[in-house]
Amino acid sequence: MKYNLIIADDHKMFLDGLLSILNSEKDYNILLTAKNGKHIAKYLEINPDEKIDLIITDITMPEMDGIALNKIVKQRKSNIKTLVVSMHNNPEMIDNLIEHDVDGYVPKNAEKEELLKAIQTILKGEKYFSREIKDIYMENKFSKKKDEEVKLTQREVDVITLIAQEFTTQEIADKLFLSKHTIESYRKNLIAKLNVRNLAGLTKYALKMNYIQN
Amino acid sequence: MKYNLIIADDHKMFLDGLLSILNSEKDYNILLTAKNGKHIAKYLEINPDEKIDLIITDITMPEMDGIALNKIVKQRKSNIKTLVVSMHNNPEMIDNLIEHDVDGYVPKNAEKEELLKAIQTILKGEKYFSREIKDIYMENKFSKKKDEEVKLTQREVDVITLIAQEFTTQEIADKLFLSKHTIESYRKNLIAKLNVRNLAGLTKYALKMNYIQN
DNA sequence: AACAGTATCCCTGAAAACAGGGGACTTATT
DNA sequence: AATAAGTCCCCTGTTTTCAGGGATACTGTT
Numbered sequence: 001m002k003y004n005l006i007i008a009d010d011h012k013m014f015l016d017g018l019l020s021i022l023n024s025e026k027d028y029n030i031l032l033t034a035k036n037g038k039h040i041a042k043y044l045e046i047n048p049d050e051k052i053d054l055i056i057t058d059i060t061m062p063e064m065d066g067i068a069l070n071k072i073v074k075q076r077k078s079n080i081k082t083l084v085v086s087m088h089n090n091p092e093m094i095d096n097l098i099e100h101d102v103d104g105y106v107p108k109n110a111e112k113e114e115l116l117k118a119i120q121t122i123l124k125g126e127k128y129f130s131r132e133i134k135d136i137y138m139e140n141k142f143s144k145k146k147d148e149e150v151k152l153t154q155r156e157v158d159v160i161t162l163i164a165q166e167f168t169t170q171e172i173a174d175k176l177f178l179s180k181h182t183i184e185s186y187r188k189n190l191i192a193k194l195n196v197r198n199l200a201g202l203t204k205y206a207l208k209m210n211y212i213q214n
Numbered sequence: 215m216k217y218n219l220i221i222a223d224d225h226k227m228f229l230d231g232l233l234s235i236l237n238s239e240k241d242y243n244i245l246l247t248a249k250n251g252k253h254i255a256k257y258l259e260i261n262p263d264e265k266i267d268l269i270i271t272d273i274t275m276p277e278m279d280g281i282a283l284n285k286i287v288k289q290r291k292s293n294i295k296t297l298v299v300s301m302h303n304n305p306e307m308i309d310n311l312i313e314h315d316v317d318g319y320v321p322k323n324a325e326k327e328e329l330l331k332a333i334q335t336i337l338k339g340e341k342y343f344s345r346e347i348k349d350i351y352m353e354n355k356f357s358k359k360k361d362e363e364v365k366l367t368q369r370e371v372d373v374i375t376l377i378a379q380e381f382t383t384q385e386i387a388d389k390l391f392l393s394k395h396t397i398e399s400y401r402k403n404l405i406a407k408l409n410v411r412n413l414a415g416l417t418k419y420a421l422k423m424n425y426i427q428n
Numbered sequence: 429a430a431c432a433g434t435a436t437c438c439c440t441g442a443a444a445a446c447a448g449g450g451g452a453c454t455t456a457t458t
Numbered sequence: 459a460a461t462a463a464g465t466c467c468c469c470t471g472t473t474t475t476c477a478g479g480g481a482t483a484c485t486g487t488t
Contacts, residue, residue, distance in 0.1 A: 011301055011322035013329060017231015035323070087225060108225040109249070115227060153464060164418075166411040169444070182466050188446070197380040198445080198474095199413040204378075204428050207421060214418050367434060383474070395437055402476065412444090412475080 002029040003123055004050070006043070008057040008069060009085075010035040014108070018056065018085075021112050028119075036061040037069030044073070044080075052080045053123060054103075059086040059093060067096055067210065074101045081122045085115070091140035092209050094133055104128035150193050157211060159186040163199065164206035216243040217337055218265055220257070222283065223272040223299075224249045228322070232270065232299075235326050242333075251278030255286050258294075266294050267337060268317075273300040273307060281310055288315045295336045299329070308351050318342035366407070371425060373400040377413065378420035 005028050009015045015033055022028045031052065034040050040055065041064065055073060059066040070082045083104040084097055097105060103122045106115055107130055114130065121128040129137070152160070162172045169187065173180040191198070194205050206212050219242050223229045229247055236242045245266065248254050254269065255278060269287060273280040284296045297318040298311055311319060317336045320329055321344055328344065335342040343351070366374070376386045383401070387394040405412070408419050420426050 011228075012325050013231050013235070013299065013322050014225070014228045015231075016235055016326050017227050017229075019231075020234035021227070021230055085227070108227055111226050112230050155465065164414050166414045168412075178465095179467055181468055184445080185466080185468090188448085191446080198382075200378050200380045200417040203414040203417040204421070207418070208428050214422055369435065392435090393437055395439085396435080398475080399437075400435095402478085405476075 003027055003053040004029050004031045005119075006030075006032045006034075006040055006052060006055045008034045008037055008040050008055065008061060008066065010058065010061040014058075018115075021115065025116065037064030037066060037072075040069060041072050044076070044078075052078075054081045054083060054119065056083045056085055056119075059084060059088050067093065067100070070097060070102050071100050083118060083122055083128070085110075089132065089136055090210075091136055094137050095140060096210065098137065105133045106130050107132055150195075152190070152193070156186060156190055156193075159183060160190055160202055160206050161211040163187065163190075164203040164212045217241055217267040218243050218245045219333075220245050220254055220266060220269045221247045221271070222249070222251055222254050222269065222275065222280065223247075224275040225272070228272075232329075235329065239330065250275040251280060251283030251286075254283060258287070258290070258292075266292075268295045268297060268333065270297045270299055270333075273298060273302050281307065281314070284311060284316050285314050297332060297336055297342070299324075303347065303350055305350055305353070308347055312351065319347045320344050321346055366404070370400060370404055370407075373397060374404055374416055374420050375425040377401065377404075378417040378426045 005022065007015060007018055007022075007030065009018070012035070015035075019030065019033070022030060031050075032040065032043055034043075037057065040057075044052075055069070057066040057069055066084055066086065070084070073080050073082055081103040083106065084102055085106050085108055086093075087108040089107060094105065104118045104127060106118045106128070110130060118128040118130075158176065159172060162175060167175070169180050169183045172178075173183045176183070187202070190202055194201065196202060196205065207214055219236065221229060221232055221236075221244065223232065226249070229249075233244065233247070236244060245264075246254065246257055248257075251271065254271075258266075269283070271280040271283055280298055280300065284298070287294050287296055295317040297320065298316055299320050299322055300307075301322040303321060308319065318332045318341060320332045320342070324344060332342040332344075372390060373386060376389060381389070383394050383397045386392075387397045390397070401416070404416055408415065410416060410419065421428055
């Protein structure tokens with residue numbers, strides 16, 4: 001029985017590379033390749049019952065990035081594994097992905113042997129993170145202790161994301177179908193929670209956490 | 215007679231992809247692959263008489279990047295062609311490379327057919343630039359006026375930098391020994407000049423321009 | 429001498445942000 | 459059953475931002 005794989009990467013040549021690596025392995029069947037997460041999300045929606053074992057995805061892609069894709073996949077509790085292959089190695093992204101239960105993370109400059117090992121490990125039901133990624137993650141966790149870790153709720157993330165996109169309180173209220181008072185409360189709480197002084201601080205936090213792109 | 219190619223890319227998986235594409239073409243012989251420009255520069259130094267037809271290179275690499283490598287290759291007047299394959303498409307890099315007489319530029323999200331076409335075209339002695347790259351280059355050349363409009367004065371840079379650091383108007387006024395009205399004027403002008411809506415927009419601009427670090 | 433650009437300061441008035449409270453309802457955890 | 463956490467709404471004020479004006483003065487260029 002072959003494993004069914006899906007790959008998302010907007011760099012076609014990289015995709016070709018991945019395909020040539022995986023096609024020479026007889027255990028893997030590539031179901032689908034896509035240049036952004038949206039295609040895959042749609043595919044999952046249309047084919048809810050198809051057996052999909054693993055989605056390999058880049059992080060930065062147009063329309064829907066790997067972080068959003070992983071989130072969608074993991075929210076549906078469908079036992080589809082996810083492996084991120086990326087050249088980005090910033091701690092917040094890694095943190096975000098691990099918190100959303102990604103199954104593995106391999107940098108793009110890894111050897112193909114490592115990629116194959118990662119895939120095998122994940123398909124066995126274990127996690128696989130490259131040494132480099134683990135180091136970055138740990139380093140980040142240790143230095144976080146100083147600044148006392150803050151965790152935002154989903155709603156708070158929604159609000160700060162919109163704030164950082166330059167929407168006014170009233171506009172955000174309209175978008176989320178809430179009262180403007182509520183949004184004001186959220187902003188107030190966010191400023192207190194994140195220990196910043198104003199919009200500028202919230203915006204920088206949102207950027208650091210990759211809630212928005214710049 | 216086969217063509218001799220050299221490839222430089224620090225992403226090994228991408229390198230694998232490129233190799234698998236080129237190995238299935240019988241006209242090309244891969245002399246060397248390297249994960250940065252320095253290895254190649256050294257190789258050229260040691261083997262000054264070897265027939266090398268084309269160097270395919272990424273831009274961002276550790277130690278010596280593709281821009282520096284291209285510069286070295288083109289300075290020695292050795293008739294070695296250079297093709298850049300990159301995911302970066304910022305106008306300044308493209309400009310720089312074209313000025314240093316690179317022979318071609320293909321984005322990493324191009325199809326493999328386009329890559330092969332680029333290689334063939336360059337080996338015939340012509341230049342090859344993807345439509346996308348040409349567009350960015352032209353857009354940049356023609357819109358110089360627009361850029362000048364968005365140029366900030368030193369004082370404006372001072373103010374936006376402090377704004378993005380979460381200082382209030384009064385604090386900025388104190389720091390710069392100005393009236394708070396002046397700072398308000400600057401903020402107003404900045405918002406108009408940069409075509410943003412509020413503090414969040416200014417903050418993002420300051421980050422993009424590296425006036426502040428995040 | 430006229431002009432463009434920059435830097436500085438001021439005004440009004442409306443809109444938004446911010447500080448610092450309270451309360452109610454839902455869901456998850458203990 | 460009690461508690462905690464999260465979401466949502468509201469109030470009273472004060473401060474700040476923001477839009478749209480105008481004004482003076484210095485500098486370098488034409």
